[in-house]
Amino acid sequence: MPAASGTPRPPARSGERGIPEAAVARLPLYLRALGGLAEAGETTVSSEELAAASGVNSAKVRKDLSYLGSYGTRGVGYDVQQLVHLIARELGLTQDWPVLIVGIGNLGHALAGYGGFASRGFRVAGLVDADPARVGEEVGGVAVSHLDQLESIVRAEQVSIGVIATPAAAAQSVCDRLVAAGVTSVLNFAPCVLAVPPQVGVRKVDLSIELQILAFHEQRRNVAVAGVAT
Amino acid sequence: MPAASGTPRPPARSGERGIPEAAVARLPLYLRALGGLAEAGETTVSSEELAAASGVNSAKVRKDLSYLGSYGTRGVGYDVQQLVHLIARELGLTQDWPVLIVGIGNLGHALAGYGGFASRGFRVAGLVDADPARVGEEVGGVAVSHLDQLESIVRAEQVSIGVIATPAAAAQSVCDRLVAAGVTSVLNFAPCVLAVPPQVGVRKVDLSIELQILAFHEQRRNVAVAGVAT
DNA sequence: TAATGTGAAAGGCTTCACAGCC
DNA sequence: GGCTGTGAAGCCTTTCACATTA
CATH class of the missing domain: 1.10.10.10 (Winged helix-like DNA-binding domain superfamily/Winged helix DNA-binding domain)
Structure with missing residues (x-):
């Protein structure tokens, strides 16, 4: 589900052999x-x-x-x-997918060390962070580089998938740099909307959104019970 | 009328004033x-x-x-x-939602420290982990307790939402304990399917699934380009 | 007999387009 | 003039139910 806003977006399946x-x-x-x-x-x-x-x-x-x-x-x-x-x-998991993770806070750490990636053909090709104090640290066998290295890593490692685990304020600029460097798919963990060119794919994961949806149903259940009890 | 197959699951909106x-x-x-x-x-x-x-x-x-x-x-x-x-x-965000996080690895850390929770009425009421070495550690101002304390925390803090950030192997047993203690909504980060009684709500987040969906579209784009180029 | 593969029906979601209102 | 609120249309997804096949 690519982000984009006003773009009229063609009806999903363009005629090709289509799996929904x-x-x-x-x-x-x-x-x-x-x-x-x-x-x-x-x-x-x-x-x-x-x-x-x-x-x-x-x-x-x-x-x-x-x-x-x-x-x-x-x-x-x-x-x-x-x-x-x-x-x-x-x-497309029979090929190797080099992935660059941007933002090595708690979440970036978790992602870098996540076993579920490697087992599906995803390889952490790089970790970058804006904080110089973090540079050099090793996470899951990969050393953290400075944000400045973003472009060179994307090119050297042929990264086509970028993962954004930065604060929301930094996400758009990181995204722009990833896209400019050649990344065509972005997984966004920052709680914000990313603007990207139409040919770039974006998916987002927002931890607090899932909790809010749970709260909605939880509240409903309680209201329903209270209603019956009263 | 629907012949019971697997989980009968009622048609989403149960008749109440329904927002889709x-x-x-x-x-x-x-x-x-x-x-x-x-x-x-x-x-x-x-x-x-x-x-x-x-x-x-x-x-x-x-x-x-x-x-x-x-x-x-x-x-x-x-x-x-x-x-x-x-x-x-x-x-339902105008009320306070005490949340218990189970499994304080990298992901649990990230969740415990995540700012997006507090700003939406979610309060980390407890952190538990099976590893005694982690007990006592403070994360985001809350001390980690041992897994044994799960039930007492749920009861003392009136927790109705549990977050599972354990390895997949532990998730079902943790979930069973949460539900037995009174939790009625579960957010599951472990890469596995959880069985719960029908009145309990579950939502799941699987980091690697999102990446796989991205890979599918990424591959498609490449195949399409190659196809045109050839 | 047991289980797939699939048209057809049903249901839900999105988009359109415009009447209605400020 | 500008923007909301909403029937209606169209599209997508799910479910049903059964002919088909090993």
Whole structure:
């Protein structure tokens, strides 16, 4: 879901062989679940089982997988390994993705040390921070460089994905520099909206937004209970 | 009528005066944008301006706000302060929400120190970790307690929202304990599916899933370019 | 028999476009 | 003139239900 504002945005699927966005967003869930099943020694899996393991319902699983082609066996299910390959290829995880993380505060530390990246083809190609005191520190086996090095790292490491974990005030300028240096996908953890050219992809994660949504439902539950009780 | 398959899950809106889930998920964005506008000294805002500031389009803004009632002035726009109040109340942010964070690794640290919580009515009521070496450490002004204290903290502090930032292997057992102690909303950062009773709310954030979705689009762009070039 | 793959139906979300109001 | 509020249309997603196949 690229940011952008007034841009009229063409209707998502432009005619190409189209797997719906909603399905794409679930493929990583299946991949994670399949990893667990494979470790448990399963060689085949039914849509029902995969559904349970990934927290989705089975009709959705079947539809989603059907977008990748018909690789299941009726009466049996899907081959776990084949499915892992199929999904990984579809998501583009069979290649190496060098990632640059900007902003090595608590969150940047957490991201740099996060095991879930490496296991999916993401490689931390660089860490940069504006604070000279942090430069040189090693996090997860990678040394922190100064923000000045941003451009040179992006070019030297062919980084196409940048992760922004800076304060909100710095995010747009960091983003501009990433884009100017050649980054075409940005994952933004700063609580702000980023403006980017239309060909650049942005996704955002805002920790406090999720909590607020939880609070909404929590409050509702309480109001409902109070209403019934009164 | 729906033949029970997996989790029957009621159709989202249970009959009450219904603001759509998709709109709820955007309210925090508006709230954030309005904060910025207020700081900039704006007293009124049009749907177009709010749209730009929150990364949404103006038709959506108007529809979303209309679910809260008709508080705009035609020809003028919305009153910033009034909108802040309206949204905060709708989300349940006018009350204090004590939160317990479980798992004080890098991510737990980041969450405990995150400023965006306090400004929205969330208060870190406790931090717990399974590692005795971490107990006693202070993070963001709150001391880390041992995992054993989970239940007593939930009860003493009336915690209804729990945040799980443990490794995946520990998440389900932590979740079970939170729920047993009385927590009714869970924010899960562990990369796994949590089973909870139907009346408990769960939201999840998986850092690597967002990256994978980015990779999908990134790959697509490259393939498309290569395709055109070839 | 067991489970996939898929048209068709249902539901929800977004966008359009304009009447209504300040 | 400018902007909100909102039916209606269109699009996307989910779910159903069953023919099909190993």
